[in-house]
Amino acid sequence: MGFNIFGELKVIWDHYRFRVIKRTRPLHVHTEALYKDTVWKRVQDFVNSGKSAIWYCLTPVNYDYIKVELGCHLSKEEYEKTIIERYRWLAAHGQKIQLHVHMRVLPQLYETQQESRAFQEEKLSWAVEWMKKHGFLMSELVYGWWSEDENSRFLAKKHNLALQNRFEHYYIHDYDFLLNPNPI
C-alpha cells in the first residue's frame, strides 16, 4: 500500500473534528427524524441526562424529503403536530432551536439564477414563517447537504440568519442517536 496524502489528511481532519471541535464547541444536531418515537426517546434521554445541543430543525416545507428519504408514514398534519410538540419540549428544556432547510442537493441543479432565487426564496420564507408562527425565534441556519450558492447566502442574510460552517462544528443527525445514544 502506497502513501495516500488524502487518506492522511482525512485522518488528521477526523482527529481534529472528533477530539478538538467536539470538546470545545456546542454539538450541532441536524434534526430530521424527531417525529419517530425511537429517535425521540433517545433524544429525550440525552436531554434528560443534562446534556445540550443546538438543534437545526426541519419544517414541513421539507415534508416530501422526509417521506422519501426517511420513509415517514405520518400524514403531513400528523407530522406537523408531532414536530411542533417535540420542538417545544426541547425549547422548554433549555435546548436551542435553529433552522435547517433542504433545497436542492447541488446548486448546479438550478438552471438559471432566477430559478435558484425563486425556489429558495419560497422555501426559506415559508420555513421562517412557520417557525415564527409556532413561537420559535431563530438566528442561525444550516442548509441541507451544505448546499449553498450566492442566492442561498443572500437569503440567509435577508432573514438575519447566520449560516453555520460545517468545518467549525461537530455535527450529527438526530437519527444518529439510534447508533450512538451518547454522542458527546
Ligand SMILES: [Zn+2]
Ligand atoms: Zn439535512
